[in-house]
Amino acid sequence: MKTRPIRAAMAAAAAAALALTAACSGGGDDDGKITLSVGLFGDFGFGPLYEEYTKLHPEIEFEERIAEFADHHTNLTTHLATGSGAADIEAVEVGYISQYTAQPDRFHNLLDLGAADLEGQWLDWKWQQALSKDGESLIGLGTDVGGMAMCYRRDLFEQAGLPVERDEVSALWAGSWEDYVEVGRLYSAATGGDSFFESSGNMFRAMVEQADEGVYDREDNLVVESNPAIGDAWDLTVEAIEAGMSNRLQAWTPEWNAGFNEGTFATIICPAWMTSYIETNAPDSAGLWDIATVPGGAGNMGGSHLVLPAQGDHPEEAYEFIEWLTAPEQQLKVFESTGNFPSTPGLYEDEALTGLTKPYFNDAPVGQIFTAAAQAVRPQYQGPLQGDVLATIGQGLGRIEDGSQTPDEAWTQVLADLESF
Amino acid sequence: MTIAAKRTADPTGRSSPTAPRRFQLLRYRLDLKASPYLYIAPFFVLFAVFGLFPLAYTAWVSTHEWSLLSDAHVFVGLGNYQTLLGDRYFWNALGNTLSILLLATVPQLLAALLLAHLLTLRLRGQTFWRMGMLLPNVASVVAVAVIFSQLFGRDFGLVNWVLESLGAGRVDWQSGSATSHIAIAVMVAWKWTGYNALIYLAAMQSVPREVYEAAHLDGASRMQQLFHVTVPMIRPTIVFTVIVSTIYGLQIFAEPQLFGGGGPNGVTGGASRQFQTLTLYLYEHGFNRGFEFGYASAVAWTMFLVIVLVALLNYLFIRRIRSDS
Numbered sequence: 001m002k003t004r005p006i007r008a009a010m011a012a013a014a015a016a017a018l019a020l021t022a023a024c025s026g027g028g029d030d031d032g033k034i035t036l037s038v039g040l041f042g043d044f045g046f047g048p049l050y051e052e053y054t055k056l057h058p059e060i061e062f063e064e065r066i067a068e069f070a071d072h073h074t075n076l077t078t079h080l081a082t083g084s085g086a087a088d089i090e091a092v093e094v095g096y097i098s099q100y101t102a103q104p105d106r107f108h109n110l111l112d113l114g115a116a117d118l119e120g121q122w123l124d125w126k127w128q129q130a131l132s133k134d135g136e137s138l139i140g141l142g143t144d145v146g147g148m149a150m151c152y153r154r155d156l157f158e159q160a161g162l163p164v165e166r167d168e169v170s171a172l173w174a175g176s177w178e179d180y181v182e183v184g185r186l187y188s189a190a191t192g193g194d195s196f197f198e199s200s201g202n203m204f205r206a207m208v209e210q211a212d213e214g215v216y217d218r219e220d221n222l223v224v225e226s227n228p229a230i231g232d233a234w235d236l237t238v239e240a241i242e243a244g245m246s247n248r249l250q251a252w253t254p255e256w257n258a259g260f261n262e263g264t265f266a267t268i269i270c271p272a273w274m275t276s277y278i279e280t281n282a283p284d285s286a287g288l289w290d291i292a293t294v295p296g297g298a299g300n301m302g303g304s305h306l307v308l309p310a311q312g313d314h315p316e317e318a319y320e321f322i323e324w325l326t327a328p329e330q331q332l333k334v335f336e337s338t339g340n341f342p343s344t345p346g347l348y349e350d351e352a353l354t355g356l357t358k359p360y361f362n363d364a365p366v367g368q369i370f371t372a373a374a375q376a377v378r379p380q381y382q383g384p385l386q387g388d389v390l391a392t393i394g395q396g397l398g399r400i401e402d403g404s405q406t407p408d409e410a411w412t413q414v415l416a417d418l419e420s421f
Numbered sequence: 422m423t424i425a426a427k428r429t430a431d432p433t434g435r436s437s438p439t440a441p442r443r444f445q446l447l448r449y450r451l452d453l454k455a456s457p458y459l460y461i462a463p464f465f466v467l468f469a470v471f472g473l474f475p476l477a478y479t480a481w482v483s484t485h486e487w488s489l490l491s492d493a494h495v496f497v498g499l500g501n502y503q504t505l506l507g508d509r510y511f512w513n514a515l516g517n518t519l520s521i522l523l524l525a526t527v528p529q530l531l532a533a534l535l536l537a538h539l540l541t542l543r544l545r546g547q548t549f550w551r552m553g554m555l556l557p558n559v560a561s562v563v564a565v566a567v568i569f570s571q572l573f574g575r576d577f578g579l580v581n582w583v584l585e586s587l588g589a590g591r592v593d594w595q596s597g598s599a600t601s602h603i604a605i606a607v608m609v610a611w612k613w614t615g616y617n618a619l620i621y622l623a624a625m626q627s628v629p630r631e632v633y634e635a636a637h638l639d640g641a642s643r644m645q646q647l648f649h650v651t652v653p654m655i656r657p658t659i660v661f662t663v664i665v666s667t668i669y670g671l672q673i674f675a676e677p678q679l680f681g682g683g684g685p686n687g688v689t690g691g692a693s694r695q696f697q698t699l700t701l702y703l704y705e706h707g708f709n710r711g712f713e714f715g716y717a718s719a720v721a722w723t724m725f726l727v728i729v730l731v732a733l734l735n736y737l738f739i740r741r742i743r744s745d746s
Binding site: 103248251254401403421 | 489490570571574575576577593596597682683684685686687688689692693695708709710711712
């Protein structure tokens, strides 16, 4: 009877497998614990806050998933469309938020979950950005805003014979972006052609973010061709490229990351969140970077919201958490640990915020600098494909940078590419 | 096995078949006839579910204006294919793909042939060398692409550092067409050369010794032996590697995508689309703004046809090896 033991063994194995799967699937909510998944791009500095929240609410646990910036939003859109795979809580960057407010039924309406009473807590425009067109549903609560400043390398400025102290540096280009380009010329001349900034796309974007109207009008029509602010920004950027000021880097690439430490460029547009990026990317350059004001007035670049996809199973718990997480006290803690600037104006008078300095940036008063930047921001309407439009124009500038096209050819192709949007 | 055991144990007792007996007989016949099909069925079922069905469904989707973002799917017939053939970015992507394919496959297979030839010689630590060949292939594509992208970096890349110290200028590998194709081809070749070399080696070992001895007596050098004896003898294997590399090469995605970096250049294959391959073109339309699955499906089917065509051409080309010998 050779068959018996084999069969018995197989039956036992099958039973064990069944038992195992049962055990695995039973481990979830049965013990009263709820695991909230949080989908982010990059580190938002929430780590210690999860722990703090779990202490307050022992039944809640967290699982953080971090993806790259572009992948994160692509994945989120796919998960929303297919109805599964999204985290309970997802971060959305401002360049993508209109794309999602256009389909509010894919998200839990936070107005129904208790956000209706909290409107005054955020900057007005931050709140508006997460509202659907009809104003009936709110899909997200604001985390940080990206009021702009200009980060610069003190050592490189000194070598080029330029002023080094932040007030003097700010004064260099206090007038306009034209002044900034002039300083760039001086810098290039003094250093024998070193790059003044990292990528022309970023400079272009900063100028566009400062305009009253960006790449879309309020009816969601693309106005790239007709908006004079865009044309002016393009022309000035091209001028800077032709003067050889750009380091021709592309954001988020290894070369770009290395540039912060190696000093291949002297300035970079610095929204508040960029400060922590520089700090973690160039730990050896402490004291070399400093922060001045940005030319051309105030503007917002970046910043995020936390949204709750409708497919999530724990809307109440998730909402309660993000309400806590985006409350002024917690936003202040995030600012202190990472530099992401709060979107709640209640804090802007708070000494704990305005008094904050960053040793890495030569003790720059980041609290003051970014409070002033955030308060001066005039909101600009963000259209549905904001991020993609800016990326397409940025690529046009990239083609001028690498010499494959003349400015006119690049502009023509940008307009042709935008036709397909 | 169990059935056979039962069968020999059972028929001893009864001579006249009763009802349960007949049932058993029936079951036995059914077992004999149907079981083989049942055993191979899982493959075909899986193939139908994960291969055939998606293929057919993709064809169906490709005839629609089908965006992931909206629930309305409008039938447009061959409209997507028409747009596709009229899009110069598609032809650009096709050109890039073929260029990278040539740059990657031809040197790679020649190198594999030479390496395999070297491995047939008596070497010390034979197993070590042979296993070493396979190591690049075991590494994940993403890891390979990330590391090579850094090696080919403009400012801090090792390749440029070497070029510079040799007195040659720095190269902005990413921004040029030819340079970016070369960089990507190197990644592909690095990963697959060893793999193909091992396959050639296996084939070479089945070539009879006598043939070489005869060639040797006729005064053929080692190189002549390789190209006039070995290559014709392992022709089926060469056909296999050429076709497999072609199929792989026409579908490369991770290498150009990661080479382009995290931003929009990773989707369009550089600011001028200088290294956008067909798969990246598909990705741009299917998994980006718009999420145009209908159009992306049309791209997928067109790619399928291109692959069949190129594989066929390759096959015809390689077949000539025999007539030469």
